[in-house]
Amino acid sequence: MNDTLAMVLAGGRVDAVGVLTARRSMAAVPFGGMYRIIDFVLTNLSASRIGQVGILSQFRPASLMDHVGIGRPWDFNGRTRELTFLPPYQGTRDVDWYRGTADAVMQNLHVIERTRPRDVLVVAGDHAYRMDYRPLIEFHRRAKSDLTMVFKRMDCGRPSRFGVGVLGEGRRVVSYHEKPGDPPSDLASLTIYVFRTEALVARLKENAATGRTFHFYDEVIPRMVAEDRVFGFPFRGAWEYLRPLSGYHDAHMRLVSPRGGVPLFGLLTDLDSQGVGDAPSAEFSGGGSARRSMVAPGCRIAGKVRNSVLFPWVRVEPGAVVEDSVILHDTVIRKGARVVRAVVDKEVVVGEGAVVGGGEAVAAVGKLAHLGNGARVAEGAAVGAGTEVPEGGVVAAAGVGDPR
Numbered sequence: 001m002n003d004t005l006a007m008v009l010a011g012g013r014v015d016a017v018g019v020l021t022a023r024r025s026m027a028a029v030p031f032g033g034m035y036r037i038i039d040f041v042l043t044n045l046s047a048s049r050i051g052q053v054g055i056l057s058q059f060r061p062a063s064l065m066d067h068v069g070i071g072r073p074w075d076f077n078g079r080t081r082e083l084t085f086l087p088p089y090q091g092t093r094d095v096d097w098y099r100g101t102a103d104a105v106m107q108n109l110h111v112i113e114r115t116r117p118r119d120v121l122v123v124a125g126d127h128a129y130r131m132d133y134r135p136l137i138e139f140h141r142r143a144k145s146d147l148t149m150v151f152k153r154m155d156c157g158r159p160s161r162f163g164v165g166v167l168g169e170g171r172r173v174v175s176y177h178e179k180p181g182d183p184p185s186d187l188a189s190l191t192i193y194v195f196r197t198e199a200l201v202a203r204l205k206e207n208a209a210t211g212r213t214f215h216f217y218d219e220v221i222p223r224m225v226a227e228d229r230v231f232g233f234p235f236r237g238a239w240e241y242l243r244p245l246s247g248y249h250d251a252h253m254r255l256v257s258p259r260g261g262v263p264l265f266g267l268l269t270d271l272d273s274q275g276v277g278d279a280p281s282a283e284f285s286g287g288g289s290a291r292r293s294m295v296a297p298g299c300r301i302a303g304k305v306r307n308s309v310l311f312p313w314v315r316v317e318p319g320a321v322v323e324d325s326v327i328l329h330d331t332v333i334r335k336g337a338r339v340v341r342a343v344v345d346k347e348v349v350v351g352e353g354a355v356v357g358g359g360e361a362v363a364a365v366g367k368l369a370h371l372g373n374g375a376r377v378a379e380g381a382a383v384g385a386g387t388e389v390p391e392g393g394v395v396a397a398a399g400v401g402d403p404r
Helices: 015-021 038-047 062-068 103-104 109-115 134-142 197-210 216-227 245-256
Strands: 004-009 052-056 082-085 119-123 147-153 164-167 173-178 187-198 231-236 289-291 304-307 321-323 338-340 342-344 354-356 363-365
Touching: 004 038, 004 103, 015 134, 015 363, 038 062, 038 119, 062 082, 082 338, 082 342, 103 109, 103 119, 103 216, 103 289, 109 197, 109 342, 119 134, 119 197, 134 187, 134 231, 147 164, 147 216, 147 363, 164 231, 173 216, 173 231, 187 197, 187 216, 197 216, 245 342, 342 354, 354 363
Parallel strands: 004 052, 004 119, 052 082, 147 231, 289 304, 304 321, 321 338, 338 354, 342 363
Antiparallel strands: 119 187, 147 187, 164 173, 164 187
C-alpha cells in the first residue's frame, strides 16, 4: 500500500476521561497492562503495509512523542516506510493552531502534495481495535468512491453519541448525522475514512474558505454525502471507544472477563517506554494472589488482586485489596488499603488503610497523587494529578482540583 498515505488524528484533549488526560493526549493514555492506545492504530497500519504515516498531535504531545519516536517498534523506519509527527507550527498567522480535524489535515496539505498518494486514510488514534485496512482500501477503489467510511452496528441499538449513517444499495451512504437525538440507524461511524486524494484536497480547500467548526464529521462529510460518491464499509470486530472514564474502565474489565475484550495478542509497542524492557517477572509473596486479572512484569503482589489490570512495577502490600480496578505504572498500594472499582494513574501512593472507590461510579486518582494513611476517596470522585490528600482526608464526588 505504498500509494496510500495515513493521517492519524492523535492530538486532542478528551475531558471525558478526566485525570487521565490532564497531562497527556488521549492517544498516549496507557491501556491493557503494557500498551498505549496509539499502539492499536500503529499496529494496524504496520500490519496493513501502509508505509507513509503522519501523526497530527496538538495537546501535550510529549509522552506520545517519547513513546512513538521514529516508529521503530512498528517497523516505520526504513527506506520505504516513514512515520512523521505533524504538530501545529508558526505560519502565516501568529499561531496556526489546529481548529478542527479537517483543519489539521488542511494545514498539512504540503505532506499530501509531496507524497502524492492515490488515497489518504484518515484514522482516529484514540480507539482500541484491530483491523487490516487493505480490504477497506480495495473496496474503496472498486467502488470508485470519493470517500469510504467504516461503520459498526452497535449492540446498544441506535447510538446517539456517535456519528450515524444510513446505507443504501451497494453500501452507498445515503445520509449521515453527527450525534443525532433520534438516530436513523444502528450504524456508528468509527472515525476511519479513506478519501480519494483529489476529492479530499478539494473539500479541504472548500472547508478552509467556508467552514465554521473545521471538522470532518459535521461539515466535510455531510457535504460529501450530499454531493459525492460516499460508501460504507462494515467492521465486525471488537472496538472500544474508551470514554468517558467509565468506558475506559469497562474496556479493561472486558479484558479480564471470560469472553475477553479487544485482542491484545500481537499488539506492538515500545517496551522501554512502557517500563518493561528490563522488568523481571511479576512476584507474588506473603500470601499475595491475583484472580482473573492481568498483572504486568515488575509487579510485586503481597495482597489480594481480583478482576483487575495492573501495569508494570505496581506494588500491592500485605493486607491490601485491589478489585475491579485499573492501576497504572509504579503505583504503590500500602498495607490494608482498599481500591475498588477505580482507575489509578502512574506513580500514585495509596496510604495504609486508605480506601478508594467502592460503589457503582468509577473513582479516579491522577498521576503523582499521594493519599495519606486512612484517606477516603468516594465512589465517582476524582483526585487531581499531583494532589496530596492528608492523613484521614476525605475526597467527595466533587473531586479535588489539578494544580498547575
